[in-house]
Amino acid sequence: MSSPKISVPPPPPGGDAALYLNSLTDGELTRRYLAFYATAQAAPPQDPALVELLRLRNGVAQSCEYCLSVRLVDDERFDRTLPERLLRFEGDDGFSPREKAALRLAEAFLTLPRSLSAEARRELLAHFTPTEIVGLAVRLAAFLVNKPRAALGIDAPLDPAGPVRIDPAAALDRFQREAESSADG
Amino acid sequence: MTWLPLPAGEGSERERLLGLLPEVARAHRAFLEACEGFDGGRVMALCRARLALLLDCREELARHDAALLEELRDPARSPAFTPLERLVLEFAEQFLLDPARVEPELLRELEALRGPSYVIDLAAALTGVEASLRLAALFDLEPAP
Numbered sequence: 289m290s291s292p293k294i295s296v297p298p299p300p301p302g303g304d305a306a307l308y309l310n311s312l313t314d315g316e317l318t319r320r321y322l323a324f325y326a327t328a329q330a331a332p333p334q335d336p337a338l339v340e341l342l343r344l345r346n347g348v349a350q351s352c353e354y355c356l357s358v359r360l361v362d363d364e365r366f367d368r369t370l371p372e373r374l375l376r377f378e379g380d381d382g383f384s385p386r387e388k389a390a391l392r393l394a395e396a397f398l399t400l401p402r403s404l405s406a407e408a409r410r411e412l413l414a415h416f417t418p419t420e421i422v423g424l425a426v427r428l429a430a431f432l433v434n435k436p437r438a439a440l441g442i443d444a445p446l447d448p449a450g451p452v453r454i455d456p457a458a459a460l461d462r463f464q465r466e467a468e469s470s471a472d473g
Numbered sequence: 474m475t476w477l478p479l480p481a482g483e484g485s486e487r488e489r490l491l492g493l494l495p496e497v498a499r500a501h502r503a504f505l506e507a508c509e510g511f512d513g514g515r516v517m518a519l520c521r522a523r524l525a526l527l528l529d530c531r532e533e534l535a536r537h538d539a540a541l542l543e544e545l546r547d548p549a550r551s552p553a554f555t556p557l558e559r560l561v562l563e564f565a566e567q568f569l570l571d572p573a574r575v576e577p578e579l580l581r582e583l584e585a586l587r588g589p590s591y592v593i594d595l596a597a598a599l600t601g602v603e604a605s606l607r608l609a610a611l612f613d614l615e616p617a618p
Contacts, residue, residue: 436599
C-alpha cells in the first residue's frame, strides 16, 4: 500500500486518491488540466477500449496503483492480468494489429519518444488518420497526470480487493465539480 | 521535419499539428502556460531545458542558449544554480525517469526549503511540461521559426 512521501495526511480510508491530491494542488493548475483532459478525451478516435489500453499502459509505466485499480470500460480482456500482458503486447494474439500500432505509439511516448521506428510510423498511418494519431498522443499526454500521484506516494488503489469499474463521464464531472468548489472555497 | 503528414499552411509544426484538434490545442496551451509560469517561470525554464536534453527534444532545445545547456548536462555540479534549483532539477529528472522511485529524502529536502504545497504544485507543473516535451519529441517537431 502506498503512503504519502511528503508531510500531508494520507487520503481518508476508502477515499479517492486522485480527488484527494487534486484538492491539495493549486486550483488554477487543476482546472486547466481538467479542461485539457476533457477536450483530449473528446478527440478522435472515439474508441473507448483502445483508449483504455493506452491509459492502463501508462498506469503500468508510472507504477500508479490508483490507475491500475480502476477500469473505465467493460471488456472481458481487462482483468488483473492485463497490465502484465501490456508489457508483452507484441507477441500477444489478444491484441489486434490496430491496437498494437497504438500501443507502439504509447511505448515510445512513455519511454524515448523519438524511438518510434519508421515501420511503427507506417503501421500507425495504415490504421489511423493523422488527426486520430494526434488524438491518441494528446490522450497519452493527459494521462501523465498520474505521475504526481506516483511520485508523491498518493496513489492508493480505489479498492485494494481488485479493479473497480467507474463511468468516465461521471468521474470527470465529479473531478470538475470538486475542482470548482475547491476554487470557490 | 515531422514524420506526420500535416496540411500545408502557416505557423510552426506544433501549431499545425495541434491545429488538427483546435479545441485541444487551446486547452493544452492554457494548461502549459500555467505550468511554465510556476514559481515565476525561471525554475520551470531550467526544467524544460534539462528534460529536453534527456528526451532529445530538438524543438525545446532550440529555445535555450548553448551555455545554459552545457551547465544543465550536470546540474548537481554546476555553480550556475541555487540550492533550490539543483533540488528541483534532481526532482524533475527522477520524476521523468520513474516517478514511483522518486527518493523520499529528496522530497524532504524540497519540503524543508519551500513546504509541501510547493512540492505538490511543482509535480503538477512538471507533468504539463514533460507531456508537452514528449509530444514534441514523439512527432519530432521542428523548432518554431
